[in-house]
Amino acid sequence: MGRIITIVSGKGGVGKTSLTANLGVALAQAGLKILLVDADVAMANLSLILGMQSSPITLHDVLLGESTINDAVYDGPGGVFFVPSGLSLEAYRRVDSERLESVIKSIQEKYDFILIDAPAGIEKNVMAAIAAAEETIIITTPDSPSVADAIKIKLVAQRLGVNPIGVIINFVRNEKGEIKTQDITKLLELPVLGTIPEDLEIRRSFMQENALPMILHKPSCPASNAIRKIAEKLAGKNIEAGEEKKPGFFEKLFTRFKKK
Template sequence: MAITIAVASGKGGTGKTTTCANLAVALSQFGKDVTVIDADIAMANLELIMGIEGKPITLNDVLSGNADIKSAIYEGPAGVKVVPAGVSLDSFKKARPERLLEVLSKLDEQSEVLLIDCPAGIGKEALTAISAAEHLLVVVNPEISSISDALKVVSIANRVETNVLGAIINRVTEDSSELSSRSIETILEIPIVGIVPEDTNVRRSSAFGVPIVLKHSDSPAAQSIMELGAKLVGKQYIPKEKTKDSFVKKFFKGIFGGKKK
């Protein structure tokens, strides 16, 4: 049985999918057998970031009943197994989102760690993905609208008894107008487990379909995500370049020893 982690956000544009994709690669580099699924079937783009676009069978085909989930699993960067949702409008129209829970339960047997790239917001598909996971990571930007929407996601996770590991603050510039990590932690009432700085290499990596932790491994964003991956597996990782407030200093225990009750 896999450790299942939903990666969610209260609104679009936080960098959730990019963070999820790179975290999957980071965990793989720490020796974990990782599968990542794009559960955002309406706005799918995980396959673009992982460089595996155009695959013949996708999650939408599985949800429509035209394929088995095993045929929609592809090898991605660093050996990560990827289940793309597909960008075809026709496939999306035929998909039955209510079958997602069944698909996720089958994927639970495929690897050691299952990351779920959830749809943004608190719609039915997002609720299904969050409730199916043991743990939740919430990706936010350091602005009040993002934090306000994230509060709703955290509330939903608590209702369905999904353990909230904490928040990842993404695209941090340290501008004076941004909310501080302490303020975000206070508002959300969950720990900050990762702080990822704004990094132009993220866009460059995405353009090539290669996760930043592989293409620009020395960059600040890549180092922050690698450090987060280390925390999740209970290891210590020393970033090659440390910048002020670029990471959370206090490590928490690895989650791979326990399951949601």
């Protein structure tokens, strides 16, 4: 049985989607079978970070009972598999996110890890994304509003019976005034799985014409190295940094969303 882990934060914009994509690719580079699920049913953007632009069948169709989950799984970059969320607001309004748990658990045995990208906040779709998992990883930045929201989301996960396994501190600049790693460990009463520096390459990698997750585009930049270390902890083995990839013809084929 694979591990199902939801990536959560409480506060928005702290890097959940970027980390889901890059951690997923790093785990796939460890030879594991990885499924990434965009459970941000209102503001889907994991596809953009993966460099995949169109998707005939999405999680919306699955949650509406109009398609099976297997029909919504696509080949993504770096060997990951991927379930996109839909962009239609009309479908979003009708989506029953409570079905997510049974949908995800129905394919659990096919993968080593299923990483679910959750929306921010603590509203119903966030709860559904957490409840679909058995474990959560909490993302925070090293400042008090973000850590305060991380504490809230940890409590939400525990109430839902989902195990918070640790924290990732993102956007670290090592500036005066940042909350220190050991203080975040104490405040959250959770181990810190890793710290990721603020690194422009994260944004650059999806702002170019043919987007690719940073870890494929710049495998040896500081944020990629930090993410690989976290993936090594989760995978329990070393992962080689791959060759730097320039998104060319081959990657453009990926962006056409080749069906599995």
